[in-house]
Amino acid sequence: MSDAPAIWIDGREAATLPLPDRGLEFGDGLFETVLVIGGRISLKNFHVTRLQSGLATLQFPPLRDRVEQHLDEVMAVLDRNVNYALRITITRGSGPRGYAPPKAPQVRVIISATQITGDPLTMLAPASLGVSRIRWGTQPALAGVKHLNRLEQVMAAQERQAAGWDEALMLDQAGAPVSVTAGNLFMVSGETLVTAALEDCGIAGTRRRFVIERGAPDLGLQVQVATLSLDQLLAADEVFYCNALVGLRPVGELAGKRWSDQPVCSRLFQCYVQELHA
Amino acid sequence: MSDAPAIWIDGREAATLPLPDRGLEFGDGLFETVLVIGGRISLKNFHVTRLQSGLATLQFPPLRDRVEQHLDEVMAVLDRNVNYALRITITRGSGPRGYAPPKAPQVRVIISATQITGDPLTMLAPASLGVSRIRWGTQPALAGVKHLNRLEQVMAAQERQAAGWDEALMLDQAGAPVSVTAGNLFMVSGETLVTAALEDCGIAGTRRRFVIERGAPDLGLQVQVATLSLDQLLAADEVFYCNALVGLRPVGELAGKRWSDQPVCSRLFQCYVQELHA
Numbered sequence: 135m136s137d138a139p140a141i142w143i144d145g146r147e148a149a150t151l152p153l154p155d156r157g158l159e160f161g162d163g164l165f166e167t168v169l170v171i172g173g174r175i176s177l178k179n180f181h182v183t184r185l186q187s188g189l190a191t192l193q194f195p196p197l198r199d200r201v202e203q204h205l206d207e208v209m210a211v212l213d214r215n216v217n218y219a220l221r222i223t224i225t226r227g228s229g230p231r232g233y234a235p236p237k238a239p240q241v242r243v244i245i246s247a248t249q250i251t252g253d254p255l256t257m258l259a260p261a262s263l264g265v266s267r268i269r270w271g272t273q274p275a276l277a278g279v280k281h282l283n284r285l286e287q288v289m290a291a292q293e294r295q296a297a298g299w300d301e302a303l304m305l306d307q308a309g310a311p312v313s314v315t316a317g318n319l320f321m322v323s324g325e326t327l328v329t330a331a332l333e334d335c336g337i338a339g340t341r342r343r344f345v346i347e348r349g350a351p352d353l354g355l356q357v358q359v360a361t362l363s364l365d366q367l368l369a370a371d372e373v374f375y376c377n378a379l380v381g382l383r384p385v386g387e388l389a390g391k392r393w394s395d396q397p398v399c400s401r402l403f404q405c406y407v408q409e410l411h412a
Numbered sequence: 413m414s415d416a417p418a419i420w421i422d423g424r425e426a427a428t429l430p431l432p433d434r435g436l437e438f439g440d441g442l443f444e445t446v447l448v449i450g451g452r453i454s455l456k457n458f459h460v461t462r463l464q465s466g467l468a469t470l471q472f473p474p475l476r477d478r479v480e481q482h483l484d485e486v487m488a489v490l491d492r493n494v495n496y497a498l499r500i501t502i503t504r505g506s507g508p509r510g511y512a513p514p515k516a517p518q519v520r521v522i523i524s525a526t527q528i529t530g531d532p533l534t535m536l537a538p539a540s541l542g543v544s545r546i547r548w549g550t551q552p553a554l555a556g557v558k559h560l561n562r563l564e565q566v567m568a569a570q571e572r573q574a575a576g577w578d579e580a581l582m583l584d585q586a587g588a589p590v591s592v593t594a595g596n597l598f599m600v601s602g603e604t605l606v607t608a609a610l611e612d613c614g615i616a617g618t619r620r621r622f623v624i625e626r627g628a629p630d631l632g633l634q635v636q637v638a639t640l641s642l643d644q645l646l647a648a649d650e651v652f653y654c655n656a657l658v659g660l661r662p663v664g665e666l667a668g669k670r671w672s673d674q675p676v677c678s679r680l681f682q683c684y685v686q687e688l689h690a
Contacts, residue, residue, distance in 0.1 A: 141431050150428035153419050160562035161439035231526050233569035233593050248509050273549030283561035284438035291511035315511050
């Protein structure tokens with residue numbers, strides 16, 4: 135498998151998507167980015183649970199069994215000695231013209247597999263962050279859901295790329311830090327972790343859930359889910375972000391502030407590696 | 413041509429979209445819904461201008477000539493005795509994994525043509541509206557742009573359909589009326605039209621532009637672009653909405669309030685018909 139992903143639609147290898155498709159037309163669908171390491175989907179249950187929750191929000195029919203089946207089919211043909219980023223994309227399929235979904239949608243399950251070259255079990259060097267001028271929109275009806283409407287992050291990532299930052303901090307409309315373009319945000323203050331509440335925007339990440347439910351409790355750390363401020367963030371002992379592919383990555387620099395030590399992030403990353411091996 | 417649309421990608425008839433495509437992955441693109449009547453694209457310049465503006469917002473390369481060329485190719489094969497809804501979809505094409513766009517994107521131009529059965533030159537009967545529980549998100553960076561991230565309208569249209577309304581009024585996060593799911597909103601008070609400002613959300617519709625720049629001046633009406641309130645709307649002499657396919661449609665009922673007469677909307681519709689014939 136080269137750089138180009140291998141793609142399956144509804145269980146069959148495919149290079150093209152039948153049109154029309156509401157995923158393309160309106161972003162009417164969801165996705166998951168999943169780490170496959172040693173022939174195993176990391177934190178699979180977190181991904182499947184989030185997907186089910188998103189399907190309910192968008193009023194898709196339930197399709198847990200279908201997703202699991204297609205995942206099994208794909209996993210069966212992947213090379214166990216290679217690590218992959220799997221992307222599971224669910225769309226509401228074809229429909230007549232217009233925004234209203236068909237009453238009995240023929241949902242499509244698209245899975246693509248891209249080989250990963252880096253080592254997911256090694257923590258990356260601290261990241262240098264800038265603050266994006268693109269802020270998350272305020273939309274409580276879709277907050278937390280990993281749906282296909284991702285232009286805000288695309289625009290912020292474009293800015294990140296042009297500026298040469300490793301990642302871009304994204305604020306909400308009121309200026310409170312929420313996340314980076316591809317990952318949730320945590321700050322460490324003493325024995326407490328604080329991560330942004332996601333009531334108005336953002337994505338409820340699987341690694342965020344890991345830190346809250348497993349990593350922090352294992353290390354005896356408290357977690358607060360709250361509205362952050364940039365001042366708080368800059369005054370924190372440590373800052374890190376997390377996503378399915380990098381795991382946890384410390385922030386070394388943000389808006390002129392530098393952090394040289396990341397002991398809490400390092401300990402959490404060790405918990406995370408144990409989880410991936412479990 | 414049956415109910416299923418005829419589709420062209422980059423000038424070639426196609427039934428499927430090459431994958432990966434960032435339009436599907438992130439809604440990274442734009443679209444236009446265009447009325448073709450008597451072998452002619454209605455208000456073509458308004459559509460092309462809006463598209464160019466959206467391309468600039470998303471930092472796509474300019475492609476006015478390509479869009480015009482592909483439109484000409486499609487128009488050449490359509491039946492002049494049939495009316496169509498054309499959808500022009502522009503995506504940032506394929507790219508490597510992740511939100512950041514490729515530096516030299518291979519943009520795709522997808523055009524689909526669906527036959528229209530109704531008569532675009534006849535004003536529809538007054539619509540019965542409900543108020544959607546789905547509100548527009550607040551996102552100044554994308555307000556006005558007709559991009560592919562349309563889940564808010566999909567969810568509101570789903571609610572509309574379930575409730576049996578002709579259309580659903582969509583408010584902004586503060587509760588101010590903005591639009592319906594597929595159309596801009598105007599209220600008439602005496603000799604003044606008021607339509608929602610689109611600084612934080614909504615789509616800058618081509619028929620909204622027609623009313624502001626041509627219809628209202630032709631009839632000697634003033635236009636205010638302002639923040640509306642539901643109370644104002646319910647106290648208005650008339651309310652109507654507009655989009656490329658229905659033109660202007662009066663509102664007959666909203667939240668218990670009924671309007672029996674729509675003289676201003678009818679006069680504007682006659683201006684609009686003259687425009688389509690011009």
